[in-house]
Amino acid sequence: MRQLLVFALIALPLLAAPARADDGPAYGPMLEGYDYPHPLSHYRFESQGAAMDMAYMDVKPAKPNGHVVVLLHGKNFCAATWGVTIQVLTGAGYRVVAPDQVGFCKSTKPAHYQYSFEQLAANTHALLDSLGISRAIIMGHSMGGMLATRYALTYPGGTEQLVSVNPLGLEDARAKGVPPTGVDQLYQTALKTTADSIRDYERTVYYAGTWKPDYEPWVQMQAGMYRGPGREAMAWNSALTSEMIYTQPVVHELERLTMPVLLLIGDKDTTGRSNAVPPQIRATLGNFPVMAKEAAARIAHAKLVEFPDLGHSPQIQDPAAFHKALLEGLIKS
16 A cells, blocks of 8 residues: 555546446547547657557637647546637637647557657657647646646747646655655556546545536546556556656746746645645645745746636636636737
8 A cells, every 4th residue: 555655646546445346438549439529630650669649639710810729638638628628719719739648548558658748748849840830839737737848848939828727746746755656556556447436536636525427528538448458558658657747847947937827726636635645745745826826936927827716627627717717818919
């Protein structure tokens, strides 16, 4: 059990009770059988000596305003989770590109891959280059917020604005004394993932102890991959990306962000504050209201919007309030 302590800090839905009966849809290794809200395209390339297939949606508005928004999903999410946000953004004139990162959802899940946020940023940059997009608003949620920040740090000239929604990496858990967990143990634990464990975790962390039927499709989207023939590949890549999150926080480089930055933060997010973590460490972790204010103070051109009653996923928990704040904060000219 001591090996499980780090999981809450890296947004894995794996701290719930042991696996129970888990009926529901089963999807293929690349989420075959699950429909996305818009047509999918595929960016095929070679990375680290292996062929990769990066699925993405490229949704163009009826009345373009000249801006592109790139949406980067979190660890327990897919590009499909951005469906409502895509609708809102395209309705306001933004072109939207929403990829599934390598290792997730409808993209390749390699057997061997040296995961880093630099690598995922490079993959995303290459995708945008293939589409003729040289400059964009980069927006990410959760793990995607870490990736969006790394993208902005790596490609500042190509980042018109950075938008970060309850990002991970605003603290260094390792520096605060949280012990590491090996990839092999992370893999074994990931294999135990069920709809029940996902739901229990998300109820507590993402939605401030509440639950609505609207959240269930995202539970089944993830659980369906663990029910299907790609279960082992899903678990292995989950373990590798969990280690990436733990070892590569972005908090130490916030001063290097020179573009406008919009932080959208649900204050009731409890990611990182699991009861499994010793109390003396737990008390120092996952305080999003404090972390967000500290981050905004260190970024030259930051705007912070807080949602006092929302958790880790404000865009799902209260879409109206979230999208109102998003549109008000986005670059328009």
